[in-house]
Amino acid sequence: MEVAVVKQEVSQKNYLEKLHSFKKSLFSEFSWLESRDVCLLMGKLAHYHYNKNKFILLGKEKEIYDFLIKHSYNPYTIYRWLLLERIPDDIKHQLKNKEMSQKKAVSEAFKRRKETTESICLSVKELGLALIRRM
Numbered sequence: 001m002e003v004a005v006v007k008q009e010v011s012q013k014n015y016l017e018k019l020h021s022f023k024k025s026l027f028s029e030f031s032w033l034e035s036r037d038v039c040l041l042m043g044k045l046a047h048y049h050y051n052k053n054k055f056i057l058l059g060k061e062k063e064i065y066d067f068l069i070k071h072s073y074n075p076y077t078i079y080r081w082l083l084l085e086r087i088p089d090d091i092k093h094q095l096k097n098k099e100m101s102q103k104k105a106v107s108e109a110f111k112r113r114k115e116t117t118e119s120i121c122l123s124v125k126e127l128g129l130a131l132i133r134r135m
Contacts, residue, residue, distance in 0.1 A: 014096070019081040022073060029067055030060075039082040046076035080106070088112065 027033060033041075045065050048055040057065055068075050084095070084102055087109035094100040100108070 015081045015084060015102075019078070019085060022078060022081075025071065026064075026067070030064060032060075033064075039079070039086075042075060042079040042082055046079040049075045083109075 023035070023038070026038070027035075041061065041064065044055075045057070045061065045068065048057055048065065065075065068078070080102060083106045084092075087095075087105055091100065091105050091109055095102065095105045
């Protein structure tokens with residue numbers, strides 16, 4: 001009876017708690033790994049996980065992939081969690097309230113980041129043209 005209760009508690013953790021526990025175990029196992037490289041590495045491992053014929057893993061990447069499989073982590077799920085960690089707070093709130101799916105949240109965050117970059121470039125261009133006109 002206790003096993004069922006513990007399993008239910010573990011499955012009810014949200015993705016941020018699961019990601020935090022994953023990072024803790026990953027960094028304890030691989031102390032040389034830097035946190036800024038984890039997302040890039042997980043992206044590569046995620047694509048390898050589903051397209052093993054197109055990619056080859058060697059050395060440290062293979063060790064990390066074996067660690068993931070040994071601890072029953074899906075590399076693509078971890079990669080998706082890492083992407084969700086970087087989304088804006090309002091999208092996180094919608095995700096927490098189950099108003100938006102994880103896939104839609106990542107897509108929306110990407111669109112916003114792209115729009116912001118384009119709008120900044122456009123405003124800099126307009127300011128530059130206005131400055132030239134005034135000369």
